[in-house]
Amino acid sequence: MINLTIDNKPVQVPEGTTVLKAARQIGIHIPTLCYYELDGMKLENKPAGCRVCMVEIKGQKRLMAACATECKEGMEVHTNSLRAVNARRTVVELMLSDHPSDCLTCSKSGDCDLQRLSQAMGIREIPFPGEHSHHRKDISPAIIRDMDKCIMCRRCETVCNEFQTVGALHAINRGFNAVVAPAFEQDLVDSPCTFCGQCVMACPVGALNTVSHTRQVMSAINNPKKTVIVQTAPAVRVALGEEFGMQPGEVVTGKMVAALRRLGFDYVFDTDFAADLTIMEEGTELLDRISRHMAGDKSVRLPILTSCCPGWVNFFEYNFPDMLDVPSSAKSPQQMFGSIAKSYWAEKMGLKREDIVCVSIMPCVAKKYECGRDEFKVDGNPDVDFSISTRGLARLIKQYGITLSELPEEDFDRPLGESTGAGVIFGSTGGVIEAAVRTAYELYTKKSLDRVEFSQLRGIEGIREATVDFDGLPVHIGIAHGLGNARRLLEKVRSGKVQFHAIEVMACPGGCVGGAGQPFHHGNSDIIRKRQEAIYKEDRGKALRKSHENPDIIKLYNEYLGEPCGHKAHELLHTHYFDKSDKTVIEI
């Protein structure tokens, strides 16, 4: 252990602790900007580049960056000496001097670390008039890069390269013109970007943004010819409250439904319904592959990989073109929903496909990209027209002057709003596979499952492995969240080092609860954990907890689809993947 003093307060820390962490330990706040950590998830950005965390250390001639300086025995740190305060302030002023100060209209306003710092330091004018750096604005289907606002904290780069191992973003140019961009400053859409959006989640300022569909949605709602329906993903209800001052993990399902009705949506449905449907298809596919495999069919490939995360789908299309037949061919719940809404439900309601506008509320950025993919359109009309993030929904609610906390709890509309606990847990890492196990177990063993909770599949470690006993058949399951973890697990599978029957992958840390469309967590991984707990709580409160027991799902198969994985189901609920490896630039 090492003893030191910070602002004259003694503190004891283990060797290797940085001054920043030691200070936090005793409640001393040192401002930071580039430093970013998702505690417990092996994500750390520590370039020591912003120089906002400068402190004075006795005996050192220069000021030191607290985030990158290790504590030494007997160190005497002063965080608020005039010298340190002046330097930190000047550094922030410098940043502002090369920044378009359009907080009034900036998407990040209110959530922006730079704005917060500037406020906290009481900066009232920017003292260094001078030239600004300019970069081309890049608008992709899901992400907008407005690099004039980039402060070169490099968080996005670390997230994309080290955590996601995608390698879409790199620092380019030098000096004043340095900026983070895809290789050769090409558009993001031409890079191997998966649109997971985690760079947006990490960006402290408004340089990286998500594309917003809210305007189109509101104009559709106000078009009397259109029937506008909405689906909400499981992870939204456990995070939306944060935007309204509630604690992370507070579940606001009923109020959210009420708010959506007040916004003018004609029908409020639930993506959880489609998640149950996904399980019917994926679970059946899994059992089919396992039994054919056991029967000696060499053409069957195991493990089966989940395919409900579009960020992950993009990732394997770029990086694992040799394994395109390994993932389940089932569409994501968002797309299954759109497909059923614009066929089965439309027929039931006597509505024409083109008169329905299908909107999704998602914790996700990749879904904005996914809903625009050509294979999810019928004659140019998309199954899902628009995708709005959790944050986007919160904005709309605020814009309409609705006070969320005062709303009554309302129920989803039927039939596409009925769901089981299995659909709910899709929102957390491990949830999809747990839901699949609940159904596959009963279908395979023909026995009823009394304990539906599989704690061995839960948790927050990046890569998890577990075996579930299917009444004598040990089913090996792998789980990864974060694309870097997925890559590591897949490399092991590809090399034949490990064998699994099924693997669940989610692109975002913690699964969709940590999705990039969620309220900003600013690197506080406790928030993600609390959302995760809330998901499992919601599951416990459900009367039905297995997808195949959802009465409206049963009805859907009886009335319309026939068998799971049958002909009609294939047509509407399954997709195929493309080799996009020519976009891949890094090899690990």
Add this chain to the structure above:
Amino acid sequence: MSTENIPLHEDSTTATSSIPRPELLPDHQLRITLRNPEEPEDYCSARERGAYLALERCLSGFKPREVISLIRASGLRGRGGAGFSTGEKWKVCAETAGSQKWLICNAGEGDHDCHRVIEGMAIAAYAVGASQGILYFRAEGAPVVARMKKALDEARQQGFLGADIKGSGFSFDIAMHYGIGSFVCGEETALIQYLEGNRCEPHVKQPFPAVRGYMGHPTLVNNIETFATVPAIINHGAEWFSSIGTDTCKGTKVLTLSGQVKNESLIEVPFGITLREIIFTIGKGMKNGKFKAALIGGSTGGVLTEQHLDLPFDYDMLEEAGVAMGPGSIQVLNENSCIPTLLKNNMEFAADESCGKCTPCRIGTKRLYEVLDKITDARGTMDDLQELRNLAQVMHETSLCGLGRNAPNLILNTIDVFWDELVEHVTTHRCVAGQCKKMATFSIDREKCIGCGLCMRNCPVAAITRTDYIAPGHKLASMAIDLDKCVKCGTCKANCKFSAISII
């Protein structure tokens, strides 16, 4: 190419004792690492001067540990930047366990005796246990690169590089790498990043490269001059070496002497020499005008002035003066050098070279340049001077690497000494050195003007006309400048053969 192969022992014993100790030259230079410019560099000549004898001696007579002790005892400090103890650095690297160790010679654009550098590297590699060396030059085009390639080939042919050098069991070879001309790649951690194929930018030094460096292996990074000094220490002993220089700085320093001195050249001087000796003895005095300042260490260095002329020149004195030695250059300035202009040009260089990683340097260099541009363009105010000082100070204290930390040094150590000159620029808008064109008022001395009209014919805006005044002793009427038309280009002054035009 020579194919001679001298037997190891005979040669080493006889020749070692026969290598004459470098002596102080009449002009006060002491050449330990540089060879005399007249001497050819090829292997045979180098060998005649004793090349590779020190290496042979180490391999046959010294344990690696002993070599390190010798270097530590000599007091040699790294010649590249901050002047760390070379021996200590070697010790850390030698004591770090590692299946493979690397040696990197940061040659920048340094021009040294190639065989001496190779020999120094091989000795260092032997001492720390490295088997692979990298010689990094900032750009591939430099003339030294071709010479170095040839020297490496010769050394390999003679068996001083490669597997099992001279039957000692020690193997070592050197590969050359080139930069893209970027200055910041000279920074140790940035250099390693660059060599690994990453973006060339500095990293926080924890742990030190000597512990975990190139490709994660223990890596010794030294500057080219440091390596070039090593053979002399082995040949003549640590005691001899440490007898040269000052208490804290031993040995010699190679410097590029340029600017307003008569003898512009590459020199090598013992530490402790005075600036006066360098400029007036070695440099043979001022070319033109009066000594105003000496710019040390180029753009990221600083200036020494009158008050430093008689102080012993070493790292400590420079540090005291707030000046970084940098690559080791002295540019002598006379009173025609305008300080704000000098500052502006240096800041422009720093802004161009900044890697952009940290805020104070990425944006600070730009802002400082802009302020200096304003000052030299007669738009400056006293507030700008205040801003200059504050920003330079913060940049110096907060930048991530040496480039950003040293770039504002020049401002910091001139702002007080030349305060009056700076104030004049922002208040009365006067540039005594006459370099700031915007502030210059050109005027023709009607007594000196012989009326030849050369200025009138060359003025691009026809601002010069003939008056009707004929000075005593002249035949033609003198010329005069219409200040409303004058664009301050200075063409007239440059053209006048009678020094009749001046800046007031």
